[in-house]
Amino acid sequence: QVQLVESGGGLVQAGGSLRLSCAASGRTFSSYVMGWFRQAPGKEREFVAAITWSGGNTFYADSVKGRFTIFRDNAKNTVYLQMDSLNVEDTAVYYCAAGYTRTARTREYGYDYWGQGTQVTVSS
Secondary structure: OOOOOEEEEEEEEEEOEEEEEEEOOOOOOHOOOOEEEEEOOOOOOOEEEEEEEEEEEEEEEEOOOOOOOOEEEHHHHHEEEOOOOOOOOEEEEEEEEEEEEOOOOOOHOOEEEEEOOOOEEEEO
16 A cells, blocks of 8 residues: 655746655555646646656656656655646646556556645646
């Protein structure tokens, strides 16, 4: 069992930056693929970024590529999402997820554990 707790959300102006953190419980954190998803009001939850257990491979949605960076610190059981050049369309609840998936890193069904979410609001 893994418990995930996100933090770092908030209100930021367009063009600004935020760093989200996701702290995981459990001793097998380093075995998991970690992902970030988001859900905007009235929209379905969508994939944002993922990182393999070693951190050697990362994956991004086209909408955030070049602006967001996912990285992890297995010694701290924490995964991060650095978000730069934020725009209003990035406003959403951001969720951290963990799973063993090897082929569904960009899909919700590839993840077994989810955090409660953290709100990110970007103002114009």
